[in-house]
């Protein structure tokens with residue numbers, strides 16, 4: 001969670017500095033549609049951050065975030081993830097190197113203007129406690145000078161998107177929400193201006209573990225829908241592989257150990273540090289990511305009657321494994337598999353699941369270099 005002395009409430013930093021700026025007139029408002037999206041992505045070029053006390057948090061990190069992808073930055077505590085993220089919106093000024101957002105050097109952009117077009121979500125959300133949910137979500141659109149109706153429409157749109165309809169939740173205050181709901185308001189606020197870039201720093205850290213998985217799934221769906229370029233900081237490998245289109249594994253000093261697809265990082269760790277970090281759970285995580293495919297099926301006629309409940313093509317191998325493990329001995333460990341239309345297309349056993357896992361690992365093998 002960063003240095004104990006470091007200001008962590010980045011949203012309030014951001015919002016406070018936003019609020020300190022006079023609101024421009026409506027002519028500075030972005031066009032209503034289509035939303036601005038990155039075309040070349042975000043490029044970190046040999047970025048370095050030495051804090052005033054001499055701590056070198058990040059030493060020469062080069063990394064590209066592709067337009068429209070979710071890049072998960074993962075690594076042990078103190079390895080420089082938050083510092084890296086905050087250099088993108090200049091909540092932390094870099095010591096040397098360059099950060100380019102769609103080819104534009106961020107040091108040439110006014111930091112307040114930069115933050116207004118960059119969504120930012122943090123663990124403790126930073127909602128203003130004395131303002132309603134609607135007013136919190138409306139903060140940046142209002143600062144951008146959007147007219148009243150446009151603000152109202154957008155607030156209700158993003159609250160719908162995060163599953164908190166304005167008519168039920170809009171008038172509540174943050175203390176009248178659960179932790180997970182507050183977190184979703186934080187996401188709605190970050191999305192209010194439909195920013196091309198969304199930075200998320202441990203966004204689920206304050207949510208209890210039972211609710212976290214659910215919230216991650218909801219946010220994954222939202223991110224897939226909005227098309228912003230997202231950098232997500234987490235120390236949780238499960239979260240990184242579940243939400244990231246690619247995963248960048250960092251070690252101390254912001255050293256890039258590997259950047260690749262989640263399956264590649266799990267099945268083919270590029271270094272011992274990645275292997276240690278990914279840990280003993282790699283196979284379980286792969287089971288959750290890889291899916292049942294036709295290649296792994298055997299003939300449907302092998303299913304022992306009465307047929308057990310089927311598994312769907314495209315279900316995760318973890319789900320298929322649960323189904324096979326729950327079978328009575330009389331079934332001989334075989335489940336029927338159905339397609340989208342419910343037609344039985346084959347049968348699956350534990351051996352088929354293992355075959356699927358190996359196939360997924362082979363398919364994720366890096367072609368030439370460990371970074372893809």
Ligand SMILES: Nc1ncnc2c1ncn2[C@@H]1O[C@H](COP(=O)(O)OP(=O)(O)OP(=O)(O)O)[C@@H](O)[C@H]1O
Pocket residue numbers: 001002003004005006007051052053055056057075076077078079080081082083084235
């Ligand atoms: N303001 C600061 N002044 C001095 N050192 C700092 C400051 N902020 C962070 N650091 C140090 O920089 C290093 C990287 O910190 P950073 O918060 O970027 O790591 P992190 O990977 O996000 O950690 P965590 O997962 O614990 O949040 C750490 O050694 C930290 O103590």
